[in-house]
Amino acid sequence: MALLEVKDLHARIEDEEILKGVDLSVKSGEIHAIMGPNGSGKSTLASVLAGREEFEVTRGTVSYQGEDLLEMEPDQRALAGIFLAFQYPVELPGVSMNNFLRQAVNEQREHRGEDPIGAADFLKLMREKAALVELDPQLMSRSVNAGFSGGEKKRNEIFQLAMLGPTLAILDETDSGLDIDALRTVADGVNQLRGNDRSFVIITHYQRLLDYIIPDVVHVMVDGRIVRSGDKQLAHELEDKGYDWIREEVAVA
Amino acid sequence: MSNTTQDRNLEKQFVTAFESNVGRTLNGTNTKLRTLRTKAIEQFEKMGFPARKDEAWKYTNIGDVLTHDFQVRALPPFMEIDAVDLEPFAIPGLDAHLVVLVNGRFSQRLSNLGDVPDGVIIESLESAGETHGDLLETYFGRYAHYDEEVFTALNTAFTVDGLFLYVPKGHALEKPVHVVNVQKVDEDLFLQPRNLFVFEENAQAKIVETSVLLGGGRTFTNAVSEVHVGERAVVDYYLLQDQGDEASLVTNTNVYQKGSSVFTAATVTLSGDVIRNNMNVLPDAAHCETHLYGLFLSSGTTHVDNHTHVDHAKPDCESNELYKGVLDDQSTGVFNGKVFVRQDAQRINAFQENKSILLTKEATMNSKPELEIYADDVKCSHGATTGQLDREALFYLRSRGLPANVARGMLLHAFAGDVIEKVRVEPLRRLLDKRVSNRFGW
Numbered sequence: 001m002a003l004l005e006v007k008d009l010h011a012r013i014e015d016e017e018i019l020k021g022v023d024l025s026v027k028s029g030e031i032h033a034i035m036g037p038n039g040s041g042k043s044t045l046a047s048v049l050a051g052r053e054e055f056e057v058t059r060g061t062v063s064y065q066g067e068d069l070l071e072m073e074p075d076q077r078a079l080a081g082i083f084l085a086f087q088y089p090v091e092l093p094g095v096s097m098n099n100f101l102r103q104a105v106n107e108q109r110e111h112r113g114e115d116p117i118g119a120a121d122f123l124k125l126m127r128e129k130a131a132l133v134e135l136d137p138q139l140m141s142r143s144v145n146a147g148f149s150g151g152e153k154k155r156n157e158i159f160q161l162a163m164l165g166p167t168l169a170i171l172d173e174t175d176s177g178l179d180i181d182a183l184r185t186v187a188d189g190v191n192q193l194r195g196n197d198r199s200f201v202i203i204t205h206y207q208r209l210l211d212y213i214i215p216d217v218v219h220v221m222v223d224g225r226i227v228r229s230g231d232k233q234l235a236h237e238l239e240d241k242g243y244d245w246i247r248e249e250v251a252v253a
Numbered sequence: 254m255s256n257t258t259q260d261r262n263l264e265k266q267f268v269t270a271f272e273s274n275v276g277r278t279l280n281g282t283n284t285k286l287r288t289l290r291t292k293a294i295e296q297f298e299k300m301g302f303p304a305r306k307d308e309a310w311k312y313t314n315i316g317d318v319l320t321h322d323f324q325v326r327a328l329p330p331f332m333e334i335d336a337v338d339l340e341p342f343a344i345p346g347l348d349a350h351l352v353v354l355v356n357g358r359f360s361q362r363l364s365n366l367g368d369v370p371d372g373v374i375i376e377s378l379e380s381a382g383e384t385h386g387d388l389l390e391t392y393f394g395r396y397a398h399y400d401e402e403v404f405t406a407l408n409t410a411f412t413v414d415g416l417f418l419y420v421p422k423g424h425a426l427e428k429p430v431h432v433v434n435v436q437k438v439d440e441d442l443f444l445q446p447r448n449l450f451v452f453e454e455n456a457q458a459k460i461v462e463t464s465v466l467l468g469g470g471r472t473f474t475n476a477v478s479e480v481h482v483g484e485r486a487v488v489d490y491y492l493l494q495d496q497g498d499e500a501s502l503v504t505n506t507n508v509y510q511k512g513s514s515v516f517t518a519a520t521v522t523l524s525g526d527v528i529r530n531n532m533n534v535l536p537d538a539a540h541c542e543t544h545l546y547g548l549f550l551s552s553g554t555t556h557v558d559n560h561t562h563v564d565h566a567k568p569d570c571e572s573n574e575l576y577k578g579v580l581d582d583q584s585t586g587v588f589n590g591k592v593f594v595r596q597d598a599q600r601i602n603a604f605q606e607n608k609s610i611l612l613t614k615e616a617t618m619n620s621k622p623e624l625e626i627y628a629d630d631v632k633c634s635h636g637a638t639t640g641q642l643d644r645e646a647l648f649y650l651r652s653r654g655l656p657a658n659v660a661r662g663m664l665l666h667a668f669a670g671d672v673i674e675k676v677r678v679e680p681l682r683r684l685l686d687k688r689v690s691n692r693f694g695w
Binding site: 050051052053054073074075077078079083084086089090092093094095099100103104107108111143160164 | 648654667671
């Protein structure tokens with residue numbers, strides 16, 4: 001059974017329909033890349049999976065670990081192991097990284113019936129995971145994302161991913177705006193977090209990230225639907241021929 | 254000007270109370286002060302309580318509160334209170350010169366002044382009338398203008414007691430002065446405490462003022478404080494208002510700053526019925542710094558109105574204001590911040606910010622920044638935002654597994670924390686942080 005099974009998913013924001021019948025099946029341990037031009041609905045799909053309230057699902061189903069994901073609150077989804085790395089991480093002035101992460105870690109532990117994490121263990125965990133993405137531990141005493149550089153914000157997302165250890169991680173254009181060194185750092189971090197019991201859905205506009213994180217499946221999304229799926233070669237083909245190639249093929253079909 | 258018969262009767266009540274007690278006054282033998290009081294009551298009679306159409310009281314219907322049957326006593330009753338009754342209201346860890354005012358009157362027994370350094374005066378305003386008549390004659394009524402503001406007029410007419418704090422030239426008080434305003438009444442009472450703070454050149458002090466209503470009835474407090482901040486003096490003034498919803502309050506704090514002085518105030522309101530704070534500052538020489546902060550967390554039908562008035566009369570000064578509010582239920586709030594920059598006051602930096610969060614559709618906030626600038630070389634800015642909690646921020650926290658109520662509490666605490674972190678008396682800062690945390694569940 002697939003970990004995530006999306007069937008005929010339609011969603012809109014206000015009066016605009018953005019997802020127009022998405023089908024997607026992700027098994028445990030797989031890495032799926034979703035590519036597509038601007039406005040194709042990639043980020044909307046990520047938002048709907050994570051439970052962003054602005055979007056209204058009008059048709060279709062999403063099952064996650066056999067449960068109806070659409071019935072779950074955003075925090076319940078997180079506790080069930082879904083993690084969204086934001087395209088635009090939110091600045092939270094006055095909320096310290098330390099307090100925020102400790103609370104998040106402890107919510108997970110409570111959900112699993114475990115005791116809250118001790119101060120020393122938490123510190124150790126934080127240092128270890130921050131090193132994965134070369135995030136300055138000094139940032140832990142600062143407010144969440146406030147005054148972070150663009151690269152720091154993106155690395156902070158992957159750092160949080162590492163801290164929370166999700167079953168399904170959705171990366172929403174984590175590569176956009178990153179220079180090549182930062183991109184490598186982020187990709188290395190993700191690669192170290194790969195495992196048989198962790199799946200990734202990587203949303204990206206460009207193929208470059210996929211040189212570093214090798215996907216099992218590549219999907220192309222156009223106009224609210226996944227129109228083609230293939231292996232990593234598809235990403236290269238797209239890079240060479242551009243999205244218009246797919247658009248034309250879809251139009252012909 | 255108010256004209257209704259009802260209001261007139263209300264005002265008559267004060268005049269009658271005044272007339273029946275003319276002899277029993279602050280330093281009753283001092284002609285100057287007595288004259289001041291007589292003029293003040295005349296002024297009060299002339300002005301009358303503010304009506305809704307008075308611009309300065311447009312959003313605060315003080316008449317509604319005043320028509321409640323508050324008793325006016327020229328001499329507020331001195332109720333018996335045990336020190337142990339006050340213990341729950343102590344600030345944990347605060348080592349301070351403790352001043353306890355009971356219904357506005359200095360309690361020698363409950364106060365614990367500790368070692369007061371030579372030359373520093375911490376005493377009853379009433380007795381200071383005799384022991385330090387010269388200082389009172391110099392400073393009393395100098396900054397609180399009875400002819401301009403009706404509550405100040407009324408307070409001046411009825412001044413009986415309060416705190417007189419004097420810090421001489423060059424002296425830095427190591428411990429803060431903690432003023433506890435205890436109210437205990439056996440009827441619904443109108444109270445009018447008066448404080449006079451004088452900080453001479455290069456003096457330093459921190460004042461923490463808290464209030465307690467021990468029950469027995471409702472109160473309406475009309476408090477006036479005058480603060481003289483001498484040249485190069487550094488003064489912090491923290492006001493914590495949390496007396497419960499039986500207490501209404503009008504405060505007038507009038508601050509006068511001499512050159513190169515630094516004055517910081519933070520007004521934190523956690524409960525109350527109707528509350529109006531007027532914070533008036535006159536930096537009257539170059540290189541003054543003025544920092545005014547405010548925070549209120551309102552619920553039920555509480556109404557909190559903060560008016561600030563910074564009158565930049567002289568050049569090269571800086572003023573900085575940050576007022577925040579979190580409004581729950583049907584509570585209402587007002588912020589009105591006036592900044593004047595007079596023609597000769599060049600190179601002024603004046604910043605003002607007012608931010609409010611409405612937790613319900615029924616809560617209302619009125620925010621009105623007013624800048625009047627007559628100088629041409631100044632940097633002034635103001636901003637006012639009122640809205641709900643940021644949805645995207647909430648979603649971010651929830652997407653990390655934090656339940657909605659925890660996410661909300663965390664964000665509200667952070668919002669309020671912006672003001673609380675300005676408090677430079679550590680035990681007070683901790684206490685405020687804890688109160689805010691208790692309120693928001695995080």
